[in-house]
Every structure is written in structure tokens, then in C-alpha cells.
Amino acid sequence: MSSDAVDAIAGRLREMNTPSSEDATVSIAEHSARGWNLDATVVPERLVEAARMLDAEGFGIDAVTGVDWIAAGQMEIVYDFFHPMRAVRAVLRTRVPRARPEVPTIQDVFPGANWHERETHDFFGIHFVGHPDLTPLLLPEDADFHPLRKDYPGAS
Amino acid sequence: MLLKEQITNHSTDGHNETFVLNLGPQHPATHGVLRVKMTMDGEYITRAEPVCGYIHRMHEKMGENRTWAQFLPNTSRVDYLSAMHYTHAFVGAVERACKIEVPPRAEYIRVVTSELNRISSHLVWFGAFLLDLGGFTPLLYAFDDREKILDLLEGLTGARLTYCFYRFGGSCNDVDDEFITGTKEFVSYMRPRLKMYRALVTDNVILRKRLEHIGIVDAEMCRKYGATGPVIRGAGVPYDVRRAEPYSVYRDFDFDVPHYHENDCMARYLVRMEEIEQSLRIVEQAIGRMPDGPFQGKAPRVIKPPTGDYCYAVEAARGRMMVRIVSDGKEIPYRVKLRAPSFSNLSLFEEASRGMLLADALALMGSLDLVIPDIDR
Numbered sequence: 370m371s372s373d374a375v376d377a378i379a380g381r382l383r384e385m386n387t388p389s390s391e392d393a394t395v396s397i398a399e400h401s402a403r404g405w406n407l408d409a410t411v412v413p414e415r416l417v418e419a420a421r422m423l424d425a426e427g428f429g430i431d432a433v434t435g436v437d438w439i440a441a442g443q444m445e446i447v448y449d450f451f452h453p454m455r456a457v458r459a460v461l462r463t464r465v466p467r468a469r470p471e472v473p474t475i476q477d478v479f480p481g482a483n484w485h486e487r488e489t490h491d492f493f494g495i496h497f498v499g500h501p502d503l504t505p506l507l508l509p510e511d512a513d514f515h516p517l518r519k520d521y522p523g524a525s
Numbered sequence: 526m527l528l529k530e531q532i533t534n535h536s537t538d539g540h541n542e543t544f545v546l547n548l549g550p551q552h553p554a555t556h557g558v559l560r561v562k563m564t565m566d567g568e569y570i571t572r573a574e575p576v577c578g579y580i581h582r583m584h585e586k587m588g589e590n591r592t593w594a595q596f597l598p599n600t601s602r603v604d605y606l607s608a609m610h611y612t613h614a615f616v617g618a619v620e621r622a623c624k625i626e627v628p629p630r631a632e633y634i635r636v637v638t639s640e641l642n643r644i645s646s647h648l649v650w651f652g653a654f655l656l657d658l659g660g661f662t663p664l665l666y667a668f669d670d671r672e673k674i675l676d677l678l679e680g681l682t683g684a685r686l687t688y689c690f691y692r693f694g695g696s697c698n699d700v701d702d703e704f705i706t707g708t709k710e711f712v713s714y715m716r717p718r719l720k721m722y723r724a725l726v727t728d729n730v731i732l733r734k735r736l737e738h739i740g741i742v743d744a745e746m747c748r749k750y751g752a753t754g755p756v757i758r759g760a761g762v763p764y765d766v767r768r769a770e771p772y773s774v775y776r777d778f779d780f781d782v783p784h785y786h787e788n789d790c791m792a793r794y795l796v797r798m799e800e801i802e803q804s805l806r807i808v809e810q811a812i813g814r815m816p817d818g819p820f821q822g823k824a825p826r827v828i829k830p831p832t833g834d835y836c837y838a839v840e841a842a843r844g845r846m847m848v849r850i851v852s853d854g855k856e857i858p859y860r861v862k863l864r865a866p867s868f869s870n871l872s873l874f875e876e877a878s879r880g881m882l883l884a885d886a887l888a889l890m891g892s893l894d895l896v897i898p899d900i901d902r
Binding site: 400401402403404405427428429430431432434436437447449451452453454455456458460479480481483484492505506507508509516517523 | 577578581583585586589590618621744747748749750751752753757762764768769770833834835836837838845847849851859860862864868869872873876901902
């Protein structure tokens with residue numbers, strides 16, 4: 370993908386964030402330095418729209434995961450995308466309060482996100498609103514704990 | 526198409542009795558401990574729901590309570606058939622974060638060992654896949670050939686499967702003459718063997734009837750589910766991380782990315798068989814042009830990557846393997862995410878197997894080349 374095309378996607382992601390919160394940012398990175406070309410933080414309400422836009426651009430779902438920023442009282446949800454036809458990688462991020470970790474599901478856009486979101490729910494207890502089945506995927510079927518939360522025993 | 530019509534007719538004629546068939550978690554065709562809950566209409570599948578997690582080990586939590594170097598051996602236990610690639614992705618991510626330079630000789634050693642590992646992994650798939658389809662003999666041939674690779678890598682690394690050979694900034698050991706001669710011999714030995722495989726297996730009419738037009742997975746489904754590796758290349762997309770996001774020294778080598786447009790089990794079969802040939806090509810070039818110099822570069826004694834997150838992806842035997850690390854500048858990772866190809870490749874099974882005959886669905890499952898610890902992590 371040409372750098373113009375990446376710029377164009379970045380521009381549309383920037384527009385999505387207006388009126389934006391102060392941590393909504395879009396940046397273009399050197400692939401060799403970070404492992405992606407485009408890194409966008411969007412507000413949770415615009416997440417599905419952003420995923421839909423990347424879908425229309427031909428991106429494929431790579432992974433969905435979380436990061437527990439316990440000191441900031443936030444959960445970060447990270448969506449990775451690869452492009453099967455062009456050498457470009459995009460990252461979408463969003464942050465939600467740790468006390469009420471809820472984001473809309475993108476499994477209607479990318480059915481492959483279904484399992485990734487279930488796994489993220491297992492590990493972090495992040496609730497993907499609209500997800501059809503958030504029963505544990507990798508953890509035992511009666512698991513009511515979320516081991517990758519930083520306050521779960523075993524963390525450093 | 527025919528199958529879908531048949532199943533619709535069958536289930537609307539007033540006798541739509543379905544039953545649940547439990548496949549696994551201890552079934553030979555599931556290669557490990559995968560369970561599939563199948564709702565069957567006669568011999569046709571109306572819904573096949575994979576049930577994962579039987580060998581979940583929470584590698585990602587282990588990443589958060591040990592140092593960066595201590596986590597390295599974990600990565601080789603995720604997909605034990607493709608260990609070189611997984612350790613490569615992890616050391617690559619840390620090298621990218623810490624800006625550690627890897628000397629050229631080390632990169633060449635990595636390419637040679639990674640490609641040998643790809644061949645041995647594909648040989649296991651070949652044997653096991655044919656076994657799923659009811660052919661026992663190819664397994665013996667494949668394991669015989671694979672043994673030669675395991676011996677070579679054992680001589681070099683000390684391990685037969687779970688290699689932990691790469692280090693931040695290089696590799697654990699230098700290649701010796703014995704390894705170089707042995708690898709050259711293996712390349713010239715393997716090429717005629719592949720011809721023999723073609724005559725024995727690939728051109729076999731029974732195999733073709735079992736695989737052609739069976740298990741359709743198209744490019745759009747791969748993209749929507751994130752399926753990569755031989756699955757997406759069997760759907761006509763020449764997507765290969767070695768080309769899309771060139772890492773290590775893969776830019777230095779001539780090799781093709783085999784891809785087929787048929788979208789069926791046979792296409793995925795042919796992709797893997799040709800990939801063995803391409804890996805032999807890369808090994809030959811890398812051994813022939815192996816630069817002199819150190820096999821280990823300068824790396825800090827205590828690894829403390831700068832704050833931030835970094836990704837590193839490699840083309841593992843089953844597709845795109847990516848490590849995402851988040852560092853808060855400490856000796857212990859803040860977060861390690863392992864993006865495993867088998868996980869995404871299996872996630873499309875429910876949709877792809879709908880309306881298939883059970884026996885064909887097992888062929889589809891085999892053609893995805895699943896490694897269960899890779900899914901469960």
C-alpha cells in the first residue's frame with residue numbers, strides 16, 4: 370500500500386475522533402521500528418465504524434487482545450489487522466474504565482473476532498456488548514476469574 | 526452446492542431429526558485434545574462447534590512473572606512442531622524494542638534452521654493428514670525423512686522439537702561443518718524423495734477424489750477470519766509474511782510463494798508440498814552464501830526494553846505468528862500476546878464445515894494443519 374493510501378486511512382480515522390477526547394490519536398509508524406504502519410486510538414463508540422472502514426479497505430483480522438493498565442484504572446483493547454494483498458499493518462486501540470470495561474463487539478464486521486473477543490473476555494473480563502456467546506473459550510467452562518488482570522495472583 | 530441443497534431438502538421434509546455427535550477430545554483425527562461438538566443430520570453436519578482449552582497453559586500469564594530471557598523457552602512450547610519460528614518471533618520483538626543488532630551470520634543461521642523446521646513440520650502434517658484419510662504408508666516415509674532433520678537440528682541445538690536456539694542478538698551456537706555437510710546432503714536427498722511422494726501420493730486418484738472440490742475456504746473467508754499460511758495461499762492469495770513484512774534476511778533469497786486458486790483441500794495440500802521444495806531452495810542458498818563473522822551480536826546483559834509496545838511477525842509453518850510485547854521498561858514483561866495461526870485457522874471451521882459430510886469435514890480439518898497447543902496456548 371502506498372504511503373498516500375495509508376495517509377488517507379489515517380485521515381479518515383482522525384475525522385472519526387472529532388469531537389475527540391485528548392487521548393484519541395492517529396499516528397503513522399515505521400514498520401521496522403514498531404511492527405505496524407498505522408496506529409489509531411479511537412473512542413469506544415467509533416470502534417465498529419473504524420473496523421468497518423478497515424474491512425472496506427481489505428484488511429483482515431489479526432488478533433484482539435487487552436492490556437490491563439491498573440495504575441491508570443483503565444483497560445486497553447488492542448485490535449491488530451493485516452492486509453492480505455498489500456504490505457501494510459494497522460492497529461486500532463480503545464480504552465475503557467477498568468470499573469466498567471465495555472466495548473461494542475466487531476464480530477459482525479469480522480466473524481473471526483468472535484473467538485478473539487471471547488478469549489479477551491476470558492483473560493480480562495472485558496465485556497463485548499452484542500457478542501453472541503461470551504462463555505469461556507480457553508478457560509474451564511465454569512471459570513469466573515480473569516487471570517490476565519494485574520490484580521489476579523501470579524502477576525509481577 | 527449439491528451438498529447444501531441436499532441438506533436443506535433433507536431437513537425440511539418433516540423428519541428433521543438431528544443428533545449431537547461428540548468428536549474428541551481424544552480422537553486420532555483431532556491431533557491432540559480438540560473436541561468438536563457436531564450437530565448432525567444423518568451424515569451431514571448442520572453445526573460443528575470446536576470446544577477448545579483442554580491444554581490451555583496460560584503462557585501469556587507466565588510471560589508476566591519472569592524475565593524476558595526466562596520466557597523465551599515458553600515460546601518454543603506453543604507450537605512444538607514449529608518451535609524455531611515462535612522463538613524467532615519473540616526474540617525479534619525484543620530485538621526490535623531494544624534495537625539490538627543481529628550479525629548477518631546469525632540471521633543466515635536462523636533462516637537455515639527455520640526453513641528446516643518448516644520442512645519437518647510439513648512432513649508431520651503430510652503423514653498425519655494421509656493417516657486421517659486412511660493411508661498409513663506415507664506416514665512411515667514422512668517420519669523417516671523428518672528424522673534426518675531432527676537429527677541435524679539435535680546435533681546443532683541439543684533438542685529434537687522444542688528448540689530454544691535463538692538468543693537476543695544472535696543464536697546460542699555456531700553451525701559446524703558437520704551440520705553444513707549434513708544439511709547439503711539432506712537437500713540433495715530430499716528432492717528425489719519429493720518426486721517419489723508425487724508419484725506415490727499426490728497423483729493418486731483416490732487422494733484426489735477425497736480432496737478435490739472438498740472443504741471450500743475462499744479468500745474472503747480467510748480475510749474475515751484471519752486465516753493465514755497455507756490456508757490463505759490455497760485460496761489463491763500469495764500472502765506470506767516473509768514477503769509482506771520481510772524480516773531477518775529473507776530479502777536476500779529467491780523463492781516462490783506457492784498459491785492455488787481452487788480453495789479446496791487439494792489446493793492446501795499442493796501448497797504445502799511445494800513449500801517443502803521452496804524451503805529446500807532457501808536452505809541451499811543460505812548455506813551456500815553463509816557469511817563469516819560472529820553468531821552473536823552485542824546484547825545487554827539485562828534486557829529492559831523501552832516503554833511501549835512492539836510487534837514482530839514471522840511466517841510459521843501454519844501461518845502468521847505474531848508476538849506483541851508491551852514493556853514498562855522493567856526486567857519483566859508487562860504483557861506478552863502470542864497471536865497463533867492455528868487459532869484463527871480453526872475459527873473458520875464452524876462456517877466452512879456447515880453442510881459437509883462428516884468424512885469430508887475430517888479432511889477439511891486435516892487440511893487446516895491444526896496444532897492444538899498452538900490454539901490453546
